[in-house]
Amino acid sequence: MELVWEKIKEFWKWLRLHFTTTVALILIVISSVIMMGVNYFMRPTTITVSSFIGSVMTPFQKGFNEIGNFFYGREEEKKSLKEAEEYIKELEKERDALNIKINDYSSLARENKELRDLLNAKEKLVSYDTKAATVIGNSGINVFRRFTINLGSEDGMKVNMNVVNRDGLIGIITYVGLNYSIVTSVIEDNASVAVMTKNGHENCIVKGSAELGESKLLLENVKASVELEEDFALVTSNISDKYLPGIMVGYVDEIIENKEGLTKRGTVKTAVDFTRIKEVLVITTLREELKETPNE
Amino acid sequence: MNKLIRNFIVAMLLILSYVLQIIFLPRIPHLLTIPNFFLITTASCGFLYGRTVGLVTGFLSGLILDVLGGGTPGFFILIYSLLGFGNGFLGEKMESEILLMVLLLCIVNEILFHTYSFFFSFIIGKSFNLLSYIRKVAIPETLFTLILFFPLYGLLLFISRKAEIKLTKGAIRIV
Numbered sequence: 334m335e336l337v338w339e340k341i342k343e344f345w346k347w348l349r350l351h352f353t354t355t356v357a358l359i360l361i362v363i364s365s366v367i368m369m370g371v372n373y374f375m376r377p378t379t380i381t382v383s384s385f386i387g388s389v390m391t392p393f394q395k396g397f398n399e400i401g402n403f404f405y406g407r408e409e410e411k412k413s414l415k416e417a418e419e420y421i422k423e424l425e426k427e428r429d430a431l432n433i434k435i436n437d438y439s440s441l442a443r444e445n446k447e448l449r450d451l452l453n454a455k456e457k458l459v460s461y462d463t464k465a466a467t468v469i470g471n472s473g474i475n476v477f478r479r480f481t482i483n484l485g486s487e488d489g490m491k492v493n494m495n496v497v498n499r500d501g502l503i504g505i506i507t508y509v510g511l512n513y514s515i516v517t518s519v520i521e522d523n524a525s526v527a528v529m530t531k532n533g534h535e536n537c538i539v540k541g542s543a544e545l546g547e548s549k550l551l552l553e554n555v556k557a558s559v560e561l562e563e564d565f566a567l568v569t570s571n572i573s574d575k576y577l578p579g580i581m582v583g584y585v586d587e588i589i590e591n592k593e594g595l596t597k598r599g600t601v602k603t604a605v606d607f608t609r610i611k612e613v614l615v616i617t618t619l620r621e622e623l624k625e626t627p628n629e
Numbered sequence: 630m631n632k633l634i635r636n637f638i639v640a641m642l643l644i645l646s647y648v649l650q651i652i653f654l655p656r657i658p659h660l661l662t663i664p665n666f667f668l669i670t671t672a673s674c675g676f677l678y679g680r681t682v683g684l685v686t687g688f689l690s691g692l693i694l695d696v697l698g699g700g701t702p703g704f705f706i707l708i709y710s711l712l713g714f715g716n717g718f719l720g721e722k723m724e725s726e727i728l729l730m731v732l733l734l735c736i737v738n739e740i741l742f743h744t745y746s747f748f749f750s751f752i753i754g755k756s757f758n759l760l761s762y763i764r765k766v767a768i769p770e771t772l773f774t775l776i777l778f779f780p781l782y783g784l785l786l787f788i789s790r791k792a793e794i795k796l797t798k799g800a801i802r803i804v
Contacts, residue, residue, distance in 0.1 A: 354680045354714065361688055361710045365703035369749075372701045400652060 447612045450499040461577065463614040464488065466496075469513065476547040477503075477610045478521045484615060485512040493575055495616045501581030501604030502526070502569060503613055514615075519582070520547055520607055527573035528582050528601075531566045535559045539567065539582065539601050547608060550583060550601040557595055561588050567601060575620055635678060635794045638785075639686055642670045647693050662766070664773035665742070667694060671709050672738045673782045675716030677725055677789060679797050687713025708745045712738055720797040725786065735778040736771070743767040 348356055451465055470481035484490050486509045494506045496516045504518035519526050520541040529536045537559060539550040555561060565585040569576040581604045588599035646666035654663040667690040675683025690713075691706030716738070723730055747762055789796055 354684055354717075357681075358684055358710060358714045361684070362707060365691075365707040365710070368703035369701055369707070372703070 444612075451612050451614055462617045463497075464617055466514075466613050466615050468611055468613065476520075477607050478518050478541075478547075479507075479515060480518075480610065481513050481515055482613060482615070483513060485510045485514055487511055489617060490514045490615065491617075491619060493619055493621075495575075495577050495580065495620075496613050497580055497616065498605060498610065498613050500606065501583065502576065503605050503607075503610065505575060506615065516613070518607060520545075520550065520603065526550075526576055526582060527570040528567040529570040529572075530561070531568060535561060536570050536572060537561070537567075545600065548603055548606070549586060550603060552585070552588070552597075552599040552601050555588075555597040555599070557590065557597055559597070561585055561597065561599070563587060573620070577616060577618065577620055631794055634792050635682070635789075638788065638792075638794075639670075639674050639678070639682060642674065642785075643667075643686065643689055643693070646670045646690070651693075662769045662773055664777045665739075665770060666777075667709065668712070668738055668742060668774060669735075669778050669781050671713045672716050672734055672778075673785050675713040676720040676723075676734055677785060677796050678717070678794075679720065680714055680717030683713035683715075683717030683720070684710055685713070687711070704749065708742060712741065715741075717797070723798065725796060725798055731779060731782055732775075734782075735775050739767075739771045739774060743771070 448465075464484060466482040466484045468477070468480050469483045471477055472479040482496070490506060490509045492506055492509055496503045496506060502519060504516045504521070504524070506514050507517045508515040517524060518541070519539070522541055522543045524541040526539050527536065528539050537552060537555045539552055542549075542551045545551060552561075563585050567582045567585065569578050569580040569582060571578045583601040583603040586600040586602045588597055590597050646669070650663060650666045654660060671683065671687045671690050674686045687709035688706060691704075691709035694705040694709075695702045716734070719734075743763075743766075747759065747767075
């Protein structure tokens with residue numbers, strides 16, 4: 334038994350003397366193959382050499398990582414991120430400035446169109462002197478029943494001056510201040526306008542009514558003999574004492590005969606959109622002044 | 630004295646390889662691949678200094694790569710140890726100063742390394758397509774390593790001669 338052990342020791346000595354390196358290589362190869370095999374086949378259970386080495390070396394790894402970052406890494410990323418943020422801020426500023434410009438331009442465009450339309454309207458009423466005014470205040474929220482315009486007594490405004498726009502009759506000035514005036518629309522409750530059909534034959538009265546809304550006028554107590562049908566255009570009458578004749582008021586919406594058969598009633602759709610009024614024309618000729626020279 | 634200087638040089642080379650390959654170069658943003666400094670070190674030291682030194686160099690390179698670079702332990706240890714040993718074995722048979730020899734050394738090492746990498750990559754859990762691997766990984770890295778192999782090998786040779794370190798085989802033998 335001891336002889337065998339002696340022989341083995343001799344063999345080991347001889348091996349170590351001549352083949353150290355080779356032996357070492359063989360040992361390394363075997364151990365690494367075993368490690369790889371263990372890792373490959375027993376991956377879920379990581380109580381292996383790799384985890385041991387990992388747990389020992391992870392602090393070192395972290396330290397080396399820090400060194401690496403110190404020399405190169407994160408600063409580059411931070412720099413480019415900062416640059417990107419600055420660029421974004423600059424672009425946002427530019428965008429805001431451009432948006433303001435867009436708003437200006439679009440409001441200018443709208444004003445342009447309104448003024449053009451007003452000019453067209455003005456050409457129709459060329460016999461009357463008109464002054465352009467802008468709405469600066471409103472008593473209602475959505476609807477313009479009583480609103481304020483930017484011309485007053487110092488601009489020559491007087492009570493009872495008619496206010497129109499390109500679509501038709503809006504209302505009448507009911508109060509004049511120094512530099513502003515208050516206009517009451519035809520759709521205001523109980524405001525009434527004497528109207529006639531376009532051919533000038535039939536006369537009736539339209540009234541504003543709160544319950545009808547902002548686009549309809551009340552047509553009531555029309556004599557049954559008066560010829561009125563749907564879509565008839567109605568303009569301000571010759572016999573009105575406040576409104577200049579011939580201004581478009583609206584179109585007949587519906588006509589119903591009353592029970593007794595003696596009168597008719599109905600509604601009139603206004604020509605003017607009373608939810609959107611910004612620029613208006615004030616006719617500076619008063620009806621009473623016209624009475625001296627009767628119109629046709 | 631001789632051996633001390635040699636060991637010191639090898640250690641320095643290993644540290645340099647580690648710093649360059651694991652800390653510095655991977656973080657440069659626009660580099661395609663990085664040259665394999667551990668391979669250069671192992672091949673040069675093995676070829677010039679013999680089997681033992683080659684084996685130890687290879688073993689240490691593999692150890693560093695496996696432990697600090699992540700991945701399965703034993704993967705790089707195996708290949709680099711074998712390469713170091715093989716280079717040492719070759720170094721005893723061949724002249725160490727012929728340019729062609731240097732070229733062949735680098736190319737053969739790279740081929741073996743990439744073959745091993747590819748075929749054993751399934752062990753660390755990745756799988757590649759052979760052609761794409763050759764085109765995208767193997768060839769750029771080989772070229773990069775080749776470009777750096779010559780100056781580094783020449784530098785090592787020069788330093789060894791100057792420091793009178795005993796080489797495995799060469800025109801001038803200083804014993």
